Amino acid sequence: MSSLDNKPATTDRRTGSTPATGKSVKAPRGDGRAGTRDAGRKPTTTIIVTALLAIVAIYFLVPVYWVVVNASKSTEDLFGTNGFWFGENFQLLDNLKAVLSANGGIFPRWGLNSLLYSGIGSVVATYFAVAAGYALAKYRFTGRKLVYGLVLGGVLVPGTAVALPLFFLFSSIGITNTYWAVLIPSLVSPFGLFLASIYAGAAVPDEMLEAGRLDGVSELGLFHRLSLPQLTPAIVTILLFQFVAIWNNYMLPLVMLADEKLYPITLGLDNWRAQTDRLPEFYQLTTGGALLSVIPLAILILVLQRFWRGGLTEGSVKG
Incomplete structure (x- = not known):
C-alpha cells in the first residue's frame, strides 16, 4: 500500500465533499453543536414560552371579544345572558346605527x-x-x-x-x-x-x-x-x-x-x-x-x- 493511501481524505471547502469519494461531509460547527437551529433547545422551554405567549394573547383578546359580543345585544340580553356569549337577538347593526x-x-x-x-x-x-x-x-x-x-x-x-x-x-x-x-x-x-x-x-x-x-x-x-x-x-x-x-x-x-x-x-x-x-x-x-x-x-x-x-x-x- 502506498503512502498516499494512509493520508486522510481532504474536504473541498467550496463543495463540502472529499475528492476521493465525492460524498459530502458536514463541517462541524465551531461550538461543537450539531448544525441545526434547534440544537440546545429543550422541549420544555418551547412549551413554557408557547404557554406564556398564549396567556398574554388571551389577556389582550378577551376584552375585545367581550366588547364585540355585548355590542350585539339588547338591554335585556346584556344583563340577562352570559357576558361571553351572544344573546337571543343579534342586533349589532341596530346598535351601531343608534x-x-x-x-x-x-x-x-x-x-x-x-x-x-x-x-x-x-x-x-x-x-x-x-x-x-x-x-x-x-x-x-x-x-x-x-x-x-x-x-x-x-x-x-x-x-x-x-x-x-x-x-x-x-x-x-x-x-x-x-x-x-x-x-x-x-x-x-x-x-x-x-x-x-x-x-x-x-x-x-x-x-x-x-x-x-x-x-x-x-x-x-x-x-x-x-x-x-x-x-x-x-x-x-x-x-x-x-x-x-x-x-x-x-x-x-x-x-x-x-x-x-x-x-x-x-x-x-x-x-x-x-x-x-x-x-x-x-x-x-x-x-x-x-x-x-x-x-x-x-x-x-x-x-x-x-x-x-x-x-x-x-x-x-x-x-
Missing part, C-alpha cells in the same frame, strides 16, 4: 375630534422627537447631558401629574376649552425623543454624515435627505405609540374641555356611561361606541406592524 345617531349624531363628531388630536399631534410630535433625538445623538454641545437628563425625567413623569398645572397655565392665557388645549401638550413626546436618540446613534453612521458635509450638503439636508430614510422604522414606531397614546388619552381632555362638541371619543363615551343610571339604553351606546373606537387603532396597527417590529429591534443592534 350610536351614530344618538344625541344628534354627536359620536361621529367625537371620532373626528379624536382623529384631529391624534393625527396632528402624532405627526408633529414624531417630527420634533426624531429631529431632537437625532441632534442629541449626532452633535456634541454644551449642556447635552443636562438636556438628556431632562428628557429622561420627562419619560418618568406621568401625564396625569402635569394635567392640572397645564390647566392653570392655559387658563391664564385663555385657551382652555379649545382644540389647542389638547393639541399643544400632544406635540411633545419625551419617550419618542429618547427612542429616536438611541436609534439615530445606532442607525445613522458618522461616516455618511461626514461624506455629505464634504459634498456640500447642509445640516438640514443631512437630516432630511440622508438621515430620515435611515430612521424610517423608528419614525413609524414613534408615530404609532404617540397616536395610540393621544387616542386613548382621557385625563387631559377631561381637565381642559367643557364643550361636548370638542370631546374626543374617550371623554364622550365616559359621558354616556355616566347617564346609564337613569337611562339604561346608554349601556348599548357605550358598548357599541367602544367597539367603533377600537377599529381605527386595529387598522393602524395591522398596517404598520411590519415597520413597528423593525423599529423596536433594528435600532438596538449596531453593525
